[in-house]
Amino acid sequence: AQSVTQPDIHITVSEGASLELRCNYSYGATPYLFWYVQSPGQGLQLLLKYFSGDTLVQGIKGFEAEFKRSQSSFNLRKPSVHWSDAAEYFCAVALTDSWGKFQFGAGTQVVVTP
Amino acid sequence: DVKVTQSSRYLVKRTGEKVFLECVQDMDHENMFWYRQDPGLGLRLIYFSYDVKMKEKGDIPEGYSVSREKKERFSLILESASTNQTSMYLCASSDTRAGGTDTQYFGPGTRLTVL
Numbered sequence: 001a002q003s004v005t006q007p008d009i010h011i012t013v014s015e016g017a018s019l020e021l022r023c024n025y026s027y028g029a030t031p032y033l034f035w036y037v038q039s040p041g042q043g044l045q046l047l048l049k050y051f052s053g054d055t056l057v058q059g060i061k062g063f064e065a066e067f068k069r070s071q072s073s074f075n076l077r078k079p080s081v082h083w084s085d086a087a088e089y090f091c092a093v094a095l096t097d098s099w100g101k102f103q104f105g106a107g108t109q110v111v112v113t114p
Numbered sequence: 115d116v117k118v119t120q121s122s123r124y125l126v127k128r129t130g131e132k133v134f135l136e137c138v139q140d141m142d143h144e145n146m147f148w149y150r151q152d153p154g155l156g157l158r159l160i161y162f163s164y165d166v167k168m169k170e171k172g173d174i175p176e177g178y179s180v181s182r183e184k185k186e187r188f189s190l191i192l193e194s195a196s197t198n199q200t201s202m203y204l205c206a207s208s209d210t211r212a213g214g215t216d217t218q219y220f221g222p223g224t225r226l227t228v229l
Contacts, residue, residue, distance in 0.1 A: 009154075032216050043118075043204055043220040044157075090156065092218075100145050100210035101172075102218055106156040 002027045004093055006105035013081050014113050021076040021108050023091030032094035033074040034102070035065055039087045047089075050074065061085070086112040117141070118221035120205055126227045133192040135224050137205030145210055146188035147218065148172075148180065151202040163188055164210075195228045202226075 003026045013019050025031055032051050036044040048059025055067040065076045074091060091105040121136035139146065145164050149157040149172075159172030161180040169180050177199060181189045188207075192199055202225050206218040 034217070036220075041223075041225070043222040044206075046217060046219070049217060094216040094218075100208045100216045100218070101147075101159065101162060102157075104157045106154065 002093065002095060002103045004091055004103050004105040006089075006091055006108050008108045009106070010109045010111070012111045012113060015083055016080050019076075019078045019081045019085070019110065021089050021091075021110070023074045023076065023105060024072055025074065025091075025093045025103075026072065027093050027095070027103075031074075033065075033067060034092045034094070035059065035063070035074075035076045036090045036092065037061075037087045038090065038107075044090060047076070081110075081112055083112050083114075086110055118205055118207055118219050120203075120221040120224050122224050123222060124225045124227075126229065127192075127195050128229050129196060131192075131195050131228075133195050133226065133228075135190040135192075135203055135205075135226070137188045137190070137207075137221055138186055139188075139207040139219070140186065141207065141209070141219070142185065143207035143209045143219075144185075145208045146182065147206040147208075148178075148188065148190045149204045149206065150174070151204055151223075157204065160190065195226075197228050200226060200228045 005024045034049045035047040038044050050067045088107045090107050092102045095101045118139045147162040148160045163169045163182040179191045204223045205221040208218045
């Protein structure tokens with residue numbers, strides 16, 4: 001069965017420090033992978049996506065993610081966190097053989113301290 | 115830019131009421147989705163639609179129904195609201211036709227409270 005795992009429910013990081021959010025997936029076909037961010041009380045905003053090609057993808061707000069097929073991972077990184085990055089982050093895989101349904105991870109809550 | 119709008123940001127209803135949540139997208143997308151989001155559970159798919167008048171159950175359809183009479187509009191209906199349906203409801207749309215990228219675009223969400 002398809003699944004997406006975000007091992008870290010909650011991460012606290014200091015402003016200016018680097019951030020890495022982990023995502024592991026289980027999916028038989030070639031995955032389409034996404035990271036979304038949700039600010040408090042808001043909908044989900046797309047940060048970046050991977051379909052094929054270069055395994056290091058750049059997104060908005062200075063985020064990047066690296067697809068590693070051998071590890072079934074798609075980890076999100078940012079070199080220097082800003083206070084405005086405090087939010088919840090969701091990893092998702094598109095089930096391309098099922099009308100584009102998504103399987104979401106449970107989310108990682110990021111807290112940024114001064 | 116894709117725009118997905120939801121009829122209400124906040125809604126308060128009483129147990130037993132019939133509740134309608136409306137979602138409209140402006141990008142001619144084939145697919146539309148309704149999710150509920152609860153702390154610690156992430157997003158769970160309630161229903162989705164891949165064409166006008168077509169619908170499929172998601173992971174948690176019990177207590178909900180949907181309607182898609184026009185391509186741009188997808189409604190979620192709570193026939194008889196219950197307190198355990200208090201949640202954040204998110205609508206999304208995507209285009210998976212040839213050349214589509216499967217990216218789902220989300221509305222701002224409706225925070226529903228059932229008293």
